[in-house]
Amino acid sequence: MSVLWEGLVQGLLGVWTLARVVIPLMIVLEIAAANRILERVNRWTVPLFRLVGLSEAGAFPVVVATFFGLTFGSGVIISYIEEGRVSPREVRILGVFMALSHALVEDTALFLAVGAPIAVLLIPRLTAAFVCCWGLHRFLIWKNAGTVNADAVNS
Amino acid sequence: MALQLDSAMVKTGAVKGIRITLELAKIVVPTTILVALLRGSGVLESMSVACAPLMKLFGLSGDAAIVLISGYFVNLYAATASILALGLAPREIAVLAIMLGFAHSLLVEVVVSRRAGSPVSVILPLRVGVSLLSGMIFGRLM
Numbered sequence: 001m002s003v004l005w006e007g008l009v010q011g012l013l014g015v016w017t018l019a020r021v022v023i024p025l026m027i028v029l030e031i032a033a034a035n036r037i038l039e040r041v042n043r044w045t046v047p048l049f050r051l052v053g054l055s056e057a058g059a060f061p062v063v064v065a066t067f068f069g070l071t072f073g074s075g076v077i078i079s080y081i082e083e084g085r086v087s088p089r090e091v092r093i094l095g096v097f098m099a100l101s102h103a104l105v106e107d108t109a110l111f112l113a114v115g116a117p118i119a120v121l122l123i124p125r126l127t128a129a130f131v132c133c134w135g136l137h138r139f140l141i142w143k144n145a146g147t148v149n150a151d152a153v154n155s
Numbered sequence: 156m157a158l159q160l161d162s163a164m165v166k167t168g169a170v171k172g173i174r175i176t177l178e179l180a181k182i183v184v185p186t187t188i189l190v191a192l193l194r195g196s197g198v199l200e201s202m203s204v205a206c207a208p209l210m211k212l213f214g215l216s217g218d219a220a221i222v223l224i225s226g227y228f229v230n231l232y233a234a235t236a237s238i239l240a241l242g243l244a245p246r247e248i249a250v251l252a253i254m255l256g257f258a259h260s261l262l263v264e265v266v267v268s269r270r271a272g273s274p275v276s277v278i279l280p281l282r283v284g285v286s287l288l289s290g291m292i293f294g295r296l297m
Contacts, residue, residue: 007191007240011184014236018179023172030168035159061271070267071260078270088272095273099264099282100257107231107256114235115245116252120293125256128285 069103214294
């Protein structure tokens with residue numbers, strides 16, 4: 001019985017720990033969305049994403065995933081891609097980026113709450129995402145070298 | 156460029172946050188109770204001993220296996236709840252945070268990725284592979 005009790009108390013304390021992260025986070029994200037912050041970040045980061053072969057349109061789902069995560073952002077991300085605003089080539093690249101690095105606000109806040117340092121949360125994910133996407137981008141250029149491909153011209 | 160801010164935004168955000176917190180409670184409370192039961196019954200100890208050789212690759216104790224399993228298969232809330240319930244050392248928490256950052260909630264997120272145009276056969280090995288690799292690297296470095 002004392003074991004169950006201990007688990008319950010720990011669980012409720014855990015919920016409180018996480019609530020202190022999640023509730024302020026959702027308020028911040030709501031303000032960000034209302035101010036179209038994502039569109040601004042998308043525009044500012046154009047030169048950065050161009051390095052890995054993503055245009056402004058191709059980087060938008062990545063920006064959404066970065067701030068909102070794959071679950072909360074899924075509606076926007078999936079419909080944006082289904083509308084055909086991003087080329088198939090870019091869909092492959094952004095898919096890799098999003099898979100490795102997303103929900104950087106939520107996941108980071110969550111692990112900060114249990115005591116992990118912020119640097120280990122952000123740097124490895126962003127670095128791995130950029131390196132893998134750069135590799136894929138170069139690979140796709142190499143694969144298409146010599147063949148006529150409108151896609152490789154990229155926007 | 157002035158930031159628009161009104162009470163409606165704060166209210167909508169807060170309501171969403173509270174709704175998510177209630178959803179979290181359904182995951183976090185059962186997780187910590189389960190971990191407490193596993194520990195009380197001695198199952199955690201045998202699991203820990205069984206997983207110890209594998210977890211050693213990442214410089215982690217056998218106990219940490221339960222954090223990885225709950226993160227990979229459930230989500231990061233279950234993983235952080237297990238971290239709290241186990242009382243792991245800061246170094247272990249940092250390594251787990253790196254590994255779980257790359258791969259978590261796989262059952263749900265891989266489906267989102269597939270709907271966004273990336274096949275499961277690419278995304279799943281990529282995420283799990285980078286997660287295990289980062290564990291081997293940082294487990295040794297830190």
